[in-house]
Amino acid sequence: MKRTLILSLAGVAGLVASCSFGPLWTSPEMPVPAEFRGAGVAGSTMADLPWQQVLKDENLQKLLDDVFASNRSLEAMMHNVESARRYITVARAPMFPWLGYLGQASKGASSPATVATADEVKVPGAAGLSASWELDLWGKTRKGVESAEASALAAEEGFNNLRISLMKQVATGYLRLIMLDEQLKIAHEAVASYRESLNLFEKQLEGGVANRLQTASGQAALSAAEAQIPNLQMQITELENTLSTLAGRMPGPIERGGNMMAFANASGVAAGIPADVIARRPDIRAAEQKLRSANAQIGVAIASYFPSISLTGLAGIASPDLRHGLSRSADGWGIGANLTGPLFQAGQLRANEAMKRDAFLAAKADYEQAVLAAMAEISTTLTQRSKLRQIMKKQEQAVAAYQESVKLSKDRYAQGLANYYEVLTAQQGLFPAQTQLAAYRYQYAACVPTLYTQLGGGWQTK
Numbered sequence: 001m002k003r004t005l006i007l008s009l010a011g012v013a014g015l016v017a018s019c020s021f022g023p024l025w026t027s028p029e030m031p032v033p034a035e036f037r038g039a040g041v042a043g044s045t046m047a048d049l050p051w052q053q054v055l056k057d058e059n060l061q062k063l064l065d066d067v068f069a070s071n072r073s074l075e076a077m078m079h080n081v082e083s084a085r086r087y088i089t090v091a092r093a094p095m096f097p098w099l100g101y102l103g104q105a106s107k108g109a110s111s112p113a114t115v116a117t118a119d120e121v122k123v124p125g126a127a128g129l130s131a132s133w134e135l136d137l138w139g140k141t142r143k144g145v146e147s148a149e150a151s152a153l154a155a156e157e158g159f160n161n162l163r164i165s166l167m168k169q170v171a172t173g174y175l176r177l178i179m180l181d182e183q184l185k186i187a188h189e190a191v192a193s194y195r196e197s198l199n200l201f202e203k204q205l206e207g208g209v210a211n212r213l214q215t216a217s218g219q220a221a222l223s224a225a226e227a228q229i230p231n232l233q234m235q236i237t238e239l240e241n242t243l244s245t246l247a248g249r250m251p252g253p254i255e256r257g258g259n260m261m262a263f264a265n266a267s268g269v270a271a272g273i274p275a276d277v278i279a280r281r282p283d284i285r286a287a288e289q290k291l292r293s294a295n296a297q298i299g300v301a302i303a304s305y306f307p308s309i310s311l312t313g314l315a316g317i318a319s320p321d322l323r324h325g326l327s328r329s330a331d332g333w334g335i336g337a338n339l340t341g342p343l344f345q346a347g348q349l350r351a352n353e354a355m356k357r358d359a360f361l362a363a364k365a366d367y368e369q370a371v372l373a374a375m376a377e378i379s380t381t382l383t384q385r386s387k388l389r390q391i392m393k394k395q396e397q398a399v400a401a402y403q404e405s406v407k408l409s410k411d412r413y414a415q416g417l418a419n420y421y422e423v424l425t426a427q428q429g430l431f432p433a434q435t436q437l438a439a440y441r442y443q444y445a446a447c448v449p450t451l452y453t454q455l456g457g458g459w460q461t462k
Helices: 002-015 058-070 072-095 140-206 212-246 260-264 274-280 282-303 348-414 421-454
Strands: 098-105 108-110 120-122 125-135 308-319 330-340
Touching: 058 072, 058 140, 072 140, 140 212, 140 260, 140 282, 140 421, 212 421, 260 421, 274 282, 274 348, 282 348, 348 421
Parallel strands: none
Antiparallel strands: 098 125, 108 120, 125 308, 308 330
């Protein structure tokens, strides 16, 4: 009879037609343009390439390998991803029967009031197994599992997004180091040149040929150039320490070399189709999974309106006195069903459902904002790269003109047609122009890792 009853209850549980409440999930549709602003339609995209084929610098690749292997933020994020995956098991657990055990033992004495005898000591006890199973009639548990799965996927995409964010930060930082090296070289050349001019002016002043305006101008130019050297050295050290930290290293120098323009032109830049960015960028994919999780939570809230039905079972033995072992024990069992449900909760359930719907709308807005931000970022970088080519061309012309001016002024001075003050004036235009050209070249080269990561490339391990 006992077995028959157990099988009957299990059969009823298996035959119950489960329902699932809440809106069904469908991937959001976000209209995007047919092509990026600032670029024509391209059939391919650089985002499909492995990062080693885009960031073609051996020293940079070694640095990025250390970042991906030893960055502490990536390690912490990976643990968060593992935790989110494990929570799926927690959310799924109520779908299965729960088994437990119990045991009880006590010791006491009793002496009848009408009979003067010694107390009788007894050690009663019981032991048994228990089982419970809440039927997921309304899909509350299943919606919770769906939400947990989406949250885990969002965590994974968050990890991927952190990976490409670090790639961009390290690559642009590495290129900036090369720029600072170049600007430091220019500053040293300026100091040497201005010192030569000042020495000449001081000698001419002693000979009564020059005036104090020339020596003061020469001293000002020299001091300004000298001030740039420790400033640039300070920036280099700070940036090297930052990159070392990102790579999981103790602060120290960063090995580097190469040429910014060679780096920028090492691989072609193709943006591809805007719609592909939605499927590729980890931050957009994470926002979509958060939206899916919020959608499932609405179903969990709606299911809370309905009663919970659970099956329980108990089987075990009990003995009035364990001193005699189990010889006097008796077995027992029981099976039951529990039904609990809300009757009045002062609007808590309705408010909870409204909160989940608000959370869904907020997640939907976040998703749409992520798509819009991605399109704007890519368009801006494409435009910057195009305009920087024009800017560099003009700046290169300016540098060439200043170099010609310095050469002509030195020739005029050698021929006795001008004083050396003309040379100083020409130099004061040349060195800042060279420094600015180095900055423009850095900005142009930095467009490569920036655009590559904005398009969603680089998070794949291979």
